Amino acid sequence: MAGEDELKLLGMWASPFVLRARVALSFKCLRYEYVEEEIFGNKSELLLKSNPVHKKVPLLIHNGKPICESQIIVQYIDEVYGGTGPSLLPNDPYDRAVARFWAAYIDDKVFSSFMMMITGKTDEEMAEGTKQLLAAAETLEGALKECSKGKPFFGGDSVGYVDIALGGFVAWVQTRDRLSGLRHFDFDKTPLLAAWLERFAALEETKGVMPDVEKLVELSKRRQAQADAAAAVIQAMAGGDELKLLGFWGSPFVLRARLALSFKGLSYEYVEEDLKNKSELLLHSNPVHKKVPVLIHNGKPICETQIIVQYIDEVHGASGNSLLPADPYDRAMARFWAAYIDDKLLSSLLMISMGKTDEERAEGRKQSFAAAEILEKALKECSKGRPIFFGGNSVGYVDIVLGGFVPWVRLIDHSTGSKQFDAAKTPLLAAWLQHFSSLDPAKAVMPDLERLVAITKTNSQGN
Secondary structure, three states, X not given: OOOOOOEEEEEOOOOHHHHHHHHHHHHOOOOOEEEEOOOOOOOOHHHHHHOOOOOOOOEEEEOOEEEEOHHHHHHHHHHHOOOOOOOOOOOOHHHHHHHHHHHHHHHHXXXXXXXXXXXXXXXXXXXXXXXXXXXXXXXXXXXXHHHHOOOOEOOEOOOOHHHHXXXXXXXXXXXXXXXXXXXXXXXXXXXXXXXXXXXXXXXXXXXXXXXXXXXXHHHHHHHHHHHHHHHHHXXXXXXXXXXXXXXXXXXXXXXXXXXXXXXXXXXXXXXXXXXXXXXXXXXXXXXXXOOOOEEEEOOEEEEOHHHHHHHHHHHOOOOOOOOOOOOXXXXXXXXXXXXXXXXXXXXXXXXXXXXXXXXXXXXXXXXXXXXXXXXXXXXXXXXXXXXXXXXXXXXXXXXXXXXXXXXHHHHHHXXXXXXXXXXXXXXXHHHHHHHHHHOHHHHOOOOOHHHHHHHHHHHHHHO
């Protein structure tokens, strides 16, 4: 699709990372085809096939071979076209290492502070982003003095690798200056960097590819308006002073949230999501992972199952029994065992359920039995001589976390003919499973085993 002996760059006009690739190609005086991608809508088949891991721009295709990630692309261009235009990376190995260090610093500190300024949900978060960017600018002022050795650019007399890395953000620095009325590369605090910005932006090679600041200002205002509208949508759809849970009936993670709400005796609206056609509310409420469960409380979304359970316990502490212990050390131990369950038990259950070979499934059973034996000891320790629940006499945080897997443990027992929580090897855990499953708050939200068996058979036949 890309053609032989050709350069093709897939990008998005406003991306600082795409700009790096374009600036490198410009300084190398290389001809290439530029393809603008609709990264917030329908990404092209070429992009998805060429960058299946991240599905992001920039993407350089050279002789049909894709190269991803902006810093890798810039280095590739410099190495392949070493005889064309100025060298971007220094010849000396140590100087190259230093250049790569500062390029990594820019992505770590400058980019993160920019994101905090742009996407911060509160004035405090945005102010912290500005503070961090100004601090990064002062550090880069020292780096410029060190790398340039008194010359105009990080690369010395000519633009180099660090100039390209930082240069991708020039238009966005100017945009934030315009929107905030503050100079982020200030002549009083960072005179070398302020002069560098003006010098870099004035070069013919950069002017030819630099996005228009007015367009970036308009884009920023439009994105802010969209973010405000999205918050309004969540507020309107979720309603005030209400609890709404977005979930999928067969998810053990959603079950945890339902168990927590049930044991707390809380009323809430449950919305079943079609995971193949996710609702606008889910996509707005969890734009990072786009997954369930999502709890919406007074219009504010809370994501990730363990975080949701802790939130429910903290906000509704007066309702029902406390799920997390009052003692800080006991709380830490409860969180430790909850993390262990997600790390060890979940991975082994997935191996049993999804293993493609008998060997993989057998290894999953071996690992699940080992995890069960460790959890047997944890139950004895956490229950403190009252080995009914991890929380002692009443259901606690670890019980809720493990309880989310109860239907799936029963499903695997049904399909394999063996007990995951075996009364002979793990008597406390086997008794715990029976006690927990018999509780009315658990029975009220527990998915039907026959339905799980049916959907598992359907998925197996579909594969």
